[in-house]
Amino acid sequence: MSVDISALATSVVAVLTPYLVKGAGKFAEEFGKDAYEKTGALLAALRRRLAGKPKGEQTLANCEAAPTPENQTALAQVVEGELVAEPDGAAFATEIAPLVEALTPLLRAAATTAGGQFVISAETVGAVGPHAQATIHITERSRRRKRRKE
Numbered sequence: 001m002s003v004d005i006s007a008l009a010t011s012v013v014a015v016l017t018p019y020l021v022k023g024a025g026k027f028a029e030e031f032g033k034d035a036y037e038k039t040g041a042l043l044a045a046l047r048r049r050l051a052g053k054p055k056g057e058q059t060l061a062n063c064e065a066a067p068t069p070e071n072q073t074a075l076a077q078v079v080e081g082e083l084v085a086e087p088d089g090a091a092f093a094t095e096i097a098p099l100v101e102a103l104t105p106l107l108r109a110a111a112t113t114a115g116g117q118f119v120i121s122a123e124t125v126g127a128v129g130p131h132a133q134a135t136i137h138i139t140e141r142s143r144r145r146k147r148r149k150e
Helices: 005-022 024-031 033-050 054-065 069-084 089-112
Strands: 118-128 131-140
Touching: 005 024, 005 033, 005 054, 005 069, 005 089, 024 033, 033 054, 033 069, 033 089, 054 069, 069 089
Parallel strands: none
Antiparallel strands: 118 131
């Protein structure tokens, strides 16, 4: 069985992004307790993995402070590096893949019911254990103000 490491790294960042953008409290309100707990567990696993690694810690801190596309891409690269690191990258993948897999449908369902506030795209990209692995991208729609004609 193989895991698409790049897709898993991207998926980790994709499912963390709404949590980072909204903050824990607002995320729990919008996505529910189960998604909140699983996302918190995923973030905790990532923090444990990056502890004592200055570049990884700084990249995560940057993404937490400002989850811009650039910071998300940088974090996905760090996660990907950790997933292939010897000797325990595979163990890290085994730890986080089930969380990503569980979060994918929770975030998609919540975003769908959010009245079009989020844009979701997903694709199945490989397998993690006996389950399909999906990469999801969740972005918040920008709110535009309507101009009044005078």
